[in-house]
Amino acid sequence: MFVIDPRSREPLYEQLARQLRWQIAMGFLTGDEALPSVRQLSGELGINPNTIQKAYRVMEAEGLIYARPGRGNFVTPAAGEQRRKQQEAQMRRVEEAIRSAKEMGIGRERIQETWREFSAKKRLDSGGREP
Numbered sequence: 001m002f003v004i005d006p007r008s009r010e011p012l013y014e015q016l017a018r019q020l021r022w023q024i025a026m027g028f029l030t031g032d033e034a035l036p037s038v039r040q041l042s043g044e045l046g047i048n049p050n051t052i053q054k055a056y057r058v059m060e061a062e063g064l065i066y067a068r069p070g071r072g073n074f075v076t077p078a079a080g081e082q083r084r085k086q087q088e089a090q091m092r093r094v095e096e097a098i099r100s101a102k103e104m105g106i107g108r109e110r111i112q113e114t115w116r117e118f119s120a121k122k123r124l125d126s127g128g129r130e131p
Contacts, residue, residue, distance in 0.1 A: 001036070004045050012047055016055035024064055024079050025087060031077035035065060038073075 042049040064079040
C-alpha cells in the first residue's frame with residue numbers, strides 16, 4: 001500500500017502523507033474508509049509509530065482524514081472531492097504560469113523541456129514510482 005524510502009531527502013512522514021493524498025485523490029481510499037492502524041503500519045513499514053502518527057496529524061490538519069479515539073483514523077467523506085478541487089485550482093495556476101511564460105517569449109519547446117527535466121528528477125527522487 002505504501003512505499004517509504006529511508007534514503008530520500010523527503011522526511012518519512014511526508015512520504016507517507018504524499019502517498020495518502022495521492023490515494024485519496026485517485027479514489028483508492030474513499031470516504032469513511034479506515035486507514036491502517038498506526039501500530040500496523042509501523043510494523044509493515046518498519047518505521048517509528050510516532051512517524052506514522054505525525055503523517056496522520058498532517059493529513060487531519062488538511063481535513064483529509066479524521067480520528068475516532070479508540071477506533072482509528074478514517075478518510076473524511078468529502079476528502080476526494082476536496083482534493084480534486086485543490087488539484088483543479090493548482091492546474092489553473094499552472095495554466096496561468098504557462099500563459100505568462102508564453103507572453104514573455106518562452107516557447108512551447110522550452111516549457112516542455114522544463115517539464116521533462118522536472119519529471120525525470122521527480123522519478124529519480126521517488127525511485128521511479130508514482131506519486
